[in-house]
Amino acid sequence: MTEHDPPALPAIEVSELTYRNRKTLALNSASFRVDEGRIHGFVGPNGAGKTTSLRILATLLRHRQGTVRIFGHEILKDRKKVRRQIGFMPDHFSMYRQMTVFEYLDFFGAAYGLPLAKRNGVIDDVLALTDMDGRRNDVIKSLSRGMQQRVSLTRVLVHDPKLLLLDEPASGLDPRARIELMEILSELQRMGKTIFISSHILSELAELCDSVTIIDRGQVKYSGTIQELSIEDTTRGRYVFTLDDHHTVDIESIGSINGVIEANLMPDGNGVQIVFDTGQTDTQMVLRTLLDMGLPVESFRPDRRHLNQAFMDLTEAGLSS
Amino acid sequence: MKFPILVFFARALREQTRSILTYALRTFFVGILLFSLLYAYTMQFTNNAPGLSFLSGILYTNLVVISLLGLVYFATAITEEKEEMTLGLLQMSGLNPVSILLGKSTSRLFGVVFLLLVQVPLAVLAVTLGGVSIGQVWAAYATTMAYICLLCNIGLLFSVLAAKGRTATAATAMCLLVFLICPKPCELLIEELAKQDHIRDGGVIHVLVGGLCESLFKTSPFTQMHAILSTGFNASPISYQVVASLVWGTLFFLVAWAVFDRRTREQKVSAPSRGMTTSQTGVLRKLGAGRSWARALAWKDFYFLAGGKTRIWIKAVSFPMLLVGSCIVYYASTTRMNVRPPSIEELVVNTTTTILVTVGLFTLLEAGMFASRFLGQEIKWKTLSSIALLPVPTSRLVGMKIQGIILTFTPNIVFLFICCCLISKDIVEFLTDLRGAQEVTIAMVVVLYVVVYYAFFLYLATLLSLFAKWGAFAMALVISLFTQYSIIAIFSIFFLLIRFTTRHMNMQIIMLTLACVTAVLCVVCHKLILIRLESVAGQAA
Numbered sequence: 001m002t003e004h005d006p007p008a009l010p011a012i013e014v015s016e017l018t019y020r021n022r023k024t025l026a027l028n029s030a031s032f033r034v035d036e037g038r039i040h041g042f043v044g045p046n047g048a049g050k051t052t053s054l055r056i057l058a059t060l061l062r063h064r065q066g067t068v069r070i071f072g073h074e075i076l077k078d079r080k081k082v083r084r085q086i087g088f089m090p091d092h093f094s095m096y097r098q099m100t101v102f103e104y105l106d107f108f109g110a111a112y113g114l115p116l117a118k119r120n121g122v123i124d125d126v127l128a129l130t131d132m133d134g135r136r137n138d139v140i141k142s143l144s145r146g147m148q149q150r151v152s153l154t155r156v157l158v159h160d161p162k163l164l165l166l167d168e169p170a171s172g173l174d175p176r177a178r179i180e181l182m183e184i185l186s187e188l189q190r191m192g193k194t195i196f197i198s199s200h201i202l203s204e205l206a207e208l209c210d211s212v213t214i215i216d217r218g219q220v221k222y223s224g225t226i227q228e229l230s231i232e233d234t235t236r237g238r239y240v241f242t243l244d245d246h247h248t249v250d251i252e253s254i255g256s257i258n259g260v261i262e263a264n265l266m267p268d269g270n271g272v273q274i275v276f277d278t279g280q281t282d283t284q285m286v287l288r289t290l291l292d293m294g295l296p297v298e299s300f301r302p303d304r305r306h307l308n309q310a311f312m313d314l315t316e317a318g319l320s321s
Numbered sequence: 322m323k324f325p326i327l328v329f330f331a332r333a334l335r336e337q338t339r340s341i342l343t344y345a346l347r348t349f350f351v352g353i354l355l356f357s358l359l360y361a362y363t364m365q366f367t368n369n370a371p372g373l374s375f376l377s378g379i380l381y382t383n384l385v386v387i388s389l390l391g392l393v394y395f396a397t398a399i400t401e402e403k404e405e406m407t408l409g410l411l412q413m414s415g416l417n418p419v420s421i422l423l424g425k426s427t428s429r430l431f432g433v434v435f436l437l438l439v440q441v442p443l444a445v446l447a448v449t450l451g452g453v454s455i456g457q458v459w460a461a462y463a464t465t466m467a468y469i470c471l472l473c474n475i476g477l478l479f480s481v482l483a484a485k486g487r488t489a490t491a492a493t494a495m496c497l498l499v500f501l502i503c504p505k506p507c508e509l510l511i512e513e514l515a516k517q518d519h520i521r522d523g524g525v526i527h528v529l530v531g532g533l534c535e536s537l538f539k540t541s542p543f544t545q546m547h548a549i550l551s552t553g554f555n556a557s558p559i560s561y562q563v564v565a566s567l568v569w570g571t572l573f574f575l576v577a578w579a580v581f582d583r584r585t586r587e588q589k590v591s592a593p594s595r596g597m598t599t600s601q602t603g604v605l606r607k608l609g610a611g612r613s614w615a616r617a618l619a620w621k622d623f624y625f626l627a628g629g630k631t632r633i634w635i636k637a638v639s640f641p642m643l644l645v646g647s648c649i650v651y652y653a654s655t656t657r658m659n660v661r662p663p664s665i666e667e668l669v670v671n672t673t674t675t676i677l678v679t680v681g682l683f684t685l686l687e688a689g690m691f692a693s694r695f696l697g698q699e700i701k702w703k704t705l706s707s708i709a710l711l712p713v714p715t716s717r718l719v720g721m722k723i724q725g726i727i728l729t730f731t732p733n734i735v736f737l738f739i740c741c742c743l744i745s746k747d748i749v750e751f752l753t754d755l756r757g758a759q760e761v762t763i764a765m766v767v768v769l770y771v772v773v774y775y776a777f778f779l780y781l782a783t784l785l786s787l788f789a790k791w792g793a794f795a796m797a798l799v800i801s802l803f804t805q806y807s808i809i810a811i812f813s814i815f816f817l818l819i820r821f822t823t824r825h826m827n828m829q830i831i832m833l834t835l836a837c838v839t840a841v842l843c844v845v846c847h848k849l850i851l852i853r854l855e856s857v858a859g860q861a862a
């Protein structure tokens with residue numbers, strides 16, 4: 001982009017959005033923004049307002065207060081235009097399970113106005129992308145849950161939307177299917193799609209997302225990059241040092257390293273989680289000290305687990321609420 | 322809980338107490354009764370026995386409503402649990418089959434009985450209107466209660482046997498038809514066969530089948546109700562019909578109990594079926610769905626809801642076969658009875674008229690069934706939100722779905738047109754027989770009213786399917802009948818008052834007003850359907 005180019009419109013721009021579901025205030029002056037081409041996580045505990053927000057973004061619910069823009073279009077005024085630019089995957093299996101995979105995709109292709117001649121190519125492409133080529137003649141209800149989830153994602157892609165709204169797409173999937181799904185989403189981002197994905201587990205999205213919005217009881221608690229969320233406490237460094245084999249570790253001596261506030265053995269016994277004061281030391285110095293102590297450090301990485309703590313700190317919903 | 326049966330009963334009672342629908346239904350029933358009472362009171366000057374006509378109106382309405390709604394209500398007692406995959410959980414919780422069966426059936430049985438009990442105080446008022454005794458009232462309600470027991474257990478049996486509520490309802494309806502309609506014709510047939518020496522008079526078959534038919538005929542609540550409402554009825558409320566209904570009901574329950582374990586051992590994940598649409602790769606692939614049309618929703622509903630090409634072929638073959646078969650049977654029976662063989666023209670006109678009416682009624686019923694399913698299925702299988710996202714207005718989505726369904730009516734329309742052509746001479750004669758402008762106007766107004774009324778029924782079936790899990794068709798039938806009855810009653814009272822003042826009552830005006838009010842109700846239903854669709858599409862699962 002040159003300095004003469006107009007600034008890119010955000011994919012999603014939500015401002016002061018309030019939605020009341022009968023007596024419950026589902027969303028309370030929620031504001032956030034998602035830039036084009038990003039994978040944006042939308043995280044919150046159960047009942048936080050994630051699904052309501054997604055359904056408003058998907059034009060299925062009409063809000064009365066606040067503004068919501070998708071690629072600059074006000075969703076209440078330009079519903080038709082917005083619907084062409086979005087692909088929404090709900091949190092339940094919203095599928096015609098009596099159809100075959102091909103019939104299902106062909107149906108949605110036609111419903112979005114793709115001509116017959118173009119449909120074949122599009123369906124082949126999206127099936128290849130989600131690695132479902134071999135299953136095109138299978139009846140959907142005969143597929144596993146993970147496969148059905150893929151078909152659902154494939155359907156969302158048929159009309160080539162710029163923005164994907166995915167409501168907890170990984171729920172109920174086994175670890176392998178989750179990893180495969182995340183790989184597909186990364187591939188879609190590389191293809192230029194903007195992905196807005198909801199989950200109630202922040203750490204699950206941490207590796208995938210560029211930015212995140214945390215919502216609790218209808219209120220946005222945080223909206224920004226993962227990095228900013230991680231280093232919000234700039235006085236602390238949190239790293240995991242992986243050790244070779246099951247080496248005996250003297251946690252007390254690690255804890256006495258200058259600047260180290262806390263040292264814990266990882267649950268699998270293969271590493272140490274170290275929290276240090278960034279004013280007194282840094283990662284390189286800690287690493288050097290560990291090597292000097294004769295510990296076989298294999299690798300080190302920022303500790304994502306503290307995202308869960310950040311999430312817990314930001315949200316209060318639960319039994320007490 | 323000490324008694325497992327009470328778990329369901331208590332739950333059903335609690336749900337009924339909390340649900341606003343329970344009170345709405347009871348108010349509706351009482352409202353209709355009060356209205357009928359007012360109507361009977363207004364008519365007492367022109368009616369010799371207003372109490373009897375009031376009571377018979379209530380009782381026959383009860384039987385029709387119970388037969389229509391009850392069969393859906395009772396037939397889904399167990400299938401509901403099967404479809405929601407909760408039957409296994411119930412069995413795991415230590416409830417034995419008899420507890421589940423009794424619990425599920427009694428809770429529903431009492432729901433209906435409570436609705437009936439609400440009426441009793443008002444029904445007793447019929448005695449004060451004259452023409453009916455209190456004994457007749459008790460006997461009539463005993464008959465109705467026994468019939469409910471019978472229906473409940475028939476429904477329960479098929480609910481155990483079938484995997485889906487729809488199948489169970491259809492089977493219960495068939496069984497009920499056998500109970501209510503078949504005994505008398507079968508009895509007559511057996512007598513005729515014995516008379517013509519095809520079976521031995523007084524032999525085992527004659528005695529057994531004849532006896533069974535007679536017993537079933539006497540078990541019919543309609544037969545018994547006719548006897549109760551006859552002048553001079555003075556028998557005990559515990560009639561043969563009451564005892565036989567309870568015995569048959571117990572028998573059905575025992576069979577349901579016997580097969581329960583076998584029929585519920587395996588639980589299948591509830592999913593929509595392809596219906597009559599074949600797969601794309603099998604031998605019958607030409608009957609498959611092929612590629613989606615540009616009007617994708619019409620394609621989907623044509624193949625995956627209405628039965629597609631297979632249904633068209635079945636109807637295209639069976640309708641002419643029905644006509645030809647009827648001609649043969651008619652010709653054979655008249656020849657056999659040593660009557661002069663009918664001329665070709667007589668043969669064609671008589672059979673075609675019968676088949677025209679039959680296929681016409683079938684078409685109306687078929688359209689009603691589709692109306693109660695084509696949007697309800699989207700809600701049932703949670704697919705509404707995915708089509709609501711398409712960049713077209715909701716009304717157009719609905720329109721496209723209707724187009725797909727209407728296509729399957731092609732054989733019906735073509736066949737009815739051919740039938741009309743075959744009896745065109747008689748139709749023209751009938752039309753030319755209409756004398757004067759007034760008769761023509763009345764005929765036109767009546768046709769208009771029938772069309773509008775049927776449209777209202779379709780709208781109502783569609784609307785109710787967006788709220789109710791099952792029974793939208795039966796409910797629409799009952800509510801549309803009640804609505805028309807209420808409108809007619811209101812206008813009758815109104816016009817009666819006018820007649821007292823103006824001495825003039827115009828049939829066309831009544832029918833036209835009725836058609837207009839019904840048309841307004843259609844518009845209201847149309848709006849409500851669109852609002853409800855948008856609301857459901859926005860709801861999370």
